[in-house]
Amino acid sequence: MNKEFDIPPITERDLENIDFAIKHDFDYIGLSYVRRRKDIELLRDILRRKDADLGIIAKIETKSAVRNVKSIAESADVVLVARGDLGMNFGLEEIPHLQRLIVRSALESGKPVIVATQLLESLIEKPVPTRAEVVDVTVAVSEGVDALMLTGETAVGKYPLEAIRWLKRIVTAAEEKVEIYTNRRVLSLKARYAKGVAELAEDLNAKLIIYSIRGVTARLISLLRPSVPFFVGSPSNKQLRKLNILWGIKPLHVPANSYEEGLEKTYETLRIKGAVEVGDLVVLTYGLRSDEQVIKIRKVTS
The missing domain is CATH 3.20.20.60 (Phosphoenolpyruvate-binding domains)
Structure with missing residues (x-):
């Protein structure tokens, strides 16, 4: 000892x-x-x-x-x-x-x-x-x-x-x-983007849908411990398995040829599963390696 x-x-x-x-x-x-x-x-x-x-x-x-x-x-x-x-x-x-x-x-x-x-x-x-x-x-x-x-x-x-x-x-x-400890101190540009997306979803009381290939955005958002449900679609089963250990993430395997296609397919998959319902507000997002970020706000109508 x-x-x-x-x-x-x-x-x-x-x-x-x-x-x-x-x-x-x-x-x-x-x-x-x-x-x-x-x-x-x-x-x-x-x-x-x-x-x-x-x-x-x-x-x-x-x-x-x-x-x-x-x-x-x-x-x-x-x-x-x-x-x-x-x-x-x-x-x-x-x-x-x-x-x-x-x-x-x-x-x-x-x-x-x-x-x-x-x-x-x-x-x-x-x-x-x-x-x-x-x-x-x-x-x-x-x-x-x-x-x-x-x-x-x-x-x-x-x-x-x-x-x-x-x-x-x-x-x-x-x-x-219980109140869960959250560290919302951010440093990088990507972390500031993740914080903005998480807080936008919380302010709107919206479900958060992310499409991610490398898992970077999903990890950053998970660290913020958002109070709303958030789902992550990815074409990579390995990345999804890695993400599964993180707080709050609900992973979905969604093959796609582009981020835009992947985001929409993730949304439709959640609609079919009943995880996203008529009347829900959703925030949909993905980030490209070029630091270009895409954010959409949508109300489910049908």
Whole structure:
């Protein structure tokens, strides 16, 4: 406990796992025991040389990682609060504060964040969570996390399906009733555009429909935690899988030959599914690589 071992950030076994992930078209790869930004950059360089489209999840679980969490978050694609190993390196009373610090650092860096380990630990043996576990999950939701990850509950627990159902039930109730932390500090032109679109949809109480190929606009809007439903159409199943981890996004696979065609096909798909109904206001948007942005406001009439 409280000791970090000076081992290489990427081992031979890790390289084998990377090749396995590439071969089987994984979307993300997690890097354990991250200590500094350079560890992420080393993995990024390996993936680049292998021409691999894999996102990097940085697991924050060591004292060095906590000290360097801001620079790690800036370099990684996703940040994971690994509460199990944090509990081995810090006093248990520090974990809630560390969780908040890591979550805020990720969101302020514009990166999605996952909280994992011992969310509903009692469901390993019992079919109902404790009151403390319900509060713990609700607090994580209020902090603005993108995702919650069960571990032992589904890996070795007696009630894996009940654990998933309970987690969904608690999260749904929390999202309806608690105030969720939102970081609306923006820097880039694209981020300012995303903020404008999100606030326009909120002011109009309109549903938001995005067509995205690379997922950039969708990620930026998700970071703002808009209070209205928003849907993302894309021709890329891989991008949609990557986006599925982000807060609030409802993804749809919509092949198209252009952004304009894709946006209209996404709208029509939602009409057919009943997600967009007569009388609804919708804000439709897409952004081109040239920094040209298209925004449409439409009232559904028939």
